Amino acid sequence: MLERLMEKKLNQKLSQAGVCFDGPNIWDPQVRDRRLYARILKQGTLGLGEAYVEGWWECKALDQFFYRLLHYGIDRQTSYPLLAWRKWWARISNLQTVRRAFMVGKQHYDVGNNLYKRMLDPLLIYSCGYWQTAESLADAQVDKLHLVFDKLQLKSGMRVLDIGCGWGGAARYAAQHYGVEVVGVSISKQQVDLANAHKGDLPVDYIYQDYRDLQGRFDRIYSIGMFEHVGQKNYRTYLAKVSGLLVDDGLFLLHTIGKNISSPACDPWIDRYIFPNGALPSIQQIGKACEGVFVVEDMHNFGPDYDTTLQAWHHNFTQAWPQLENNYDPTFRRMWEYYLLSCAGAFRARDIQVWQWVLSPKGLPLTYRSPR
Numbered sequence: 001m002l003e004r005l006m007e008k009k010l011n012q013k014l015s016q017a018g019v020c021f022d023g024p025n026i027w028d029p030q031v032r033d034r035r036l037y038a039r040i041l042k043q044g045t046l047g048l049g050e051a052y053v054e055g056w057w058e059c060k061a062l063d064q065f066f067y068r069l070l071h072y073g074i075d076r077q078t079s080y081p082l083l084a085w086r087k088w089w090a091r092i093s094n095l096q097t098v099r100r101a102f103m104v105g106k107q108h109y110d111v112g113n114n115l116y117k118r119m120l121d122p123l124l125i126y127s128c129g130y131w132q133t134a135e136s137l138a139d140a141q142v143d144k145l146h147l148v149f150d151k152l153q154l155k156s157g158m159r160v161l162d163i164g165c166g167w168g169g170a171a172r173y174a175a176q177h178y179g180v181e182v183v184g185v186s187i188s189k190q191q192v193d194l195a196n197a198h199k200g201d202l203p204v205d206y207i208y209q210d211y212r213d214l215q216g217r218f219d220r221i222y223s224i225g226m227f228e229h230v231g232q233k234n235y236r237t238y239l240a241k242v243s244g245l246l247v248d249d250g251l252f253l254l255h256t257i258g259k260n261i262s263s264p265a266c267d268p269w270i271d272r273y274i275f276p277n278g279a280l281p282s283i284q285q286i287g288k289a290c291e292g293v294f295v296v297e298d299m300h301n302f303g304p305d306y307d308t309t310l311q312a313w314h315h316n317f318t319q320a321w322p323q324l325e326n327n328y329d330p331t332f333r334r335m336w337e338y339y340l341l342s343c344a345g346a347f348r349a350r351d352i353q354v355w356q357w358v359l360s361p362k363g364l365p366l367t368y369r370s371p372r
Contacts, residue, residue, distance in 0.1 A: 006037035017072035019065065027064035029057045045075065049269030049342075053334045062338065063311070066345025102187045102210070103276050104229055109166075109188035112327060116167070118320035119313050123169030124194075127225035127255065128306040128354045132372075137312040140305070145173050148222055150371045151298065151358050152251050154178040158219040161185075161245060163211050164226020168195025168204065175202040183216070185209045187229075212241060219250050227256035231279045232264050235289035243293050243361050251364075252294065254357040257306070258282060260350075274339050280352060294359035298370035303353035310344035 011020055020028050021037075033056035039047035051057060059065050069075055116124055121138045129140025130147050148170070154160070156179030162171045165184025168191070175182050181203040186192050187210060195206040211226075221242055230238045242252050262282040265271070271278060290296060314337065317324075321333060328336075346352050358370060 003034050003037055006041055007034075010037055010040060013074055014069075017068040017074050019068050019074075026060040027068060029059050029065065031057050033057070044268070046268040046272065049273070049338055052338050053273075053331055055334070062341035063307075063344040063348065066342045067348045068345075070346055070349035070351040100277055104278065105186070105188035105191075107276055108274060109186075110190045113167070113190055113194055114327065115317075115324060118324065119317045123173060124167035125169050125224075126166050128257075128302070129309045129312075130302065131305045131308050132302075137309070137316075140309065140312075141169075142173070145170055147371065148224065148253055148255065148356070149174055149178055151356065152220045152222060152253050154180055154220060156180065159183075159217070161214070161216075161218040161221040163214075163221065163223040163242070164229075165191070165195060165206055166225075167191050168198060168206055170222075170224060171195075171204045171206070172199060172202055175204050180220075183207065183218075185211060185214060211238065214241065214245060216245060217247055218245055219247055220252075221246055221250070222253040222255070224255040225257070227254055228275065228278050228280055230281075231277065232281070232285055235281065235285060236293070239289050239293045239359075246361055248361055249364070250361065251297070252359045254286075254355075254359065256281060256286075256355055256357075258286070258353045258355050260353070270339070273335055283355075286355075286357065290359065294361060295363035296357060297360050297364060297368040298356075298358040300356045300370065300372070301353050302356075303347055303350060306347040306352075306354050307344050310340050310347070314340040314344070 007021060014020060018025070021031055022028065033051070036051050036056045039051050039056075043050075052059075116126065120126055121129075121141045123138075123141055123145075125141040125144070128144070129137060130144035131140045132143065134140035134143050154174060158180045160171075160174060160180045160182045162174075162182055162184040165171055165186050166188075168184055171182040171184045174180050182205075184195065184204065184206045186195075186206065186208065189208055192206045192208040199206070223242075227238070246252055257280050259280040259282055262284050264279065266275070266278045266280055287296070317336060317340065325333070347354075358368065360368075
């Protein structure tokens with residue numbers, strides 16, 4: 001009887017989005033364990049995600065389920081004590097100290113280079129592609145790199161810093177096609193080792209290091225998909241550090257996922273299983289941190305392109321699973337699918353965004369024209 005009441009309560013909320021437990025649509029969750037209802041009501045999205053990984057429910061189109069959930073704001077209609085506690089703790093503490101910064105590298109980015117080689121494009125770019133004219137993942141990532149480097153107005157001979165360099169593909173591309181010297185830093189040991197192993201004779205160098213320990217001066221700096229690990233307590237520190245590393249007439253490009261409403265914490269399931277200590281910034285938070293440090297020359301939002309990127313990653317992951325399953329168990333597969341498809345739905349719903357900010361220390365003397 002109690003389970004029926006909980007099911008009815010949840011279905012009343014989901015009906016606003018055209019979703020129903022055990023309904024006929026491909027986005028309807030199919031319940032395999034009726035304890036699911038109590039778990040969702042008690043733990044929210046954390047319980048929802050854990051229950052999926054454990055096989056308590058199935059869904060033929062997870063991305064469409066999350067699109068509907070987020071587009072209609074169903075996630076905001078109920079408060080959960082666990083989420084409230086996490087927000088309070090993130091607000092009063094610094095979850096992204098130097099000591100804690102390397103946690104995400106070990107848990108997420110070091111999960112296995114073979115996985116990423118099969119899931120990503122040939123350059124191993126693990127961030128949103130640019131799909132304005134691209135028809136493949138590889139083209140979308142190359143187009144994104146050209147977008148970044150053209151916005152930075154790279155010229156041969158410049159010294160460039162890549163904060164959060166991943167497996168080194170962006171830095172190698174910049175050195176090869178723009179004639180620049182690049183230093184890349186990452187908090188993932190496996191990323192740095194692979195990047196250094198593939199740099200050849202290009203003028204690039206990769207360092208296993210936290211951004212706060214960087215030294216030197218650079219003509220241009222970019223950071224693609226790393227700011228999500230900085231945390232609101234450190235936004236000002238991060239931008240001040242970048243400003244100190246940049247020449248007076250330099251440019252900095254910040255490429256980051258962002259959220260519409262300021263909050264100190266991210267989704268609890270993503271935090272626990274995918275990106276520990278992650279936090280998505282808002283426009284307000286970035287803008288406030290820029291005050292007195294940078295002039296905003298340009299801001300560009302192409303968030304829907306991440307939906308397409310994630311769908312491509314999910315396709316590659318699914319196709320490669322027969323070659324990966326000896327190294328990962330079925331639980332990992334469900335976790336990874338849930339991660340990719342839930343995020344795809346969130347970008348489709350415009351619940352989260354992708355921004356590129358072009359910043360200068362003192363403002364450029366001439367009008368800045370940003371390419372699109």
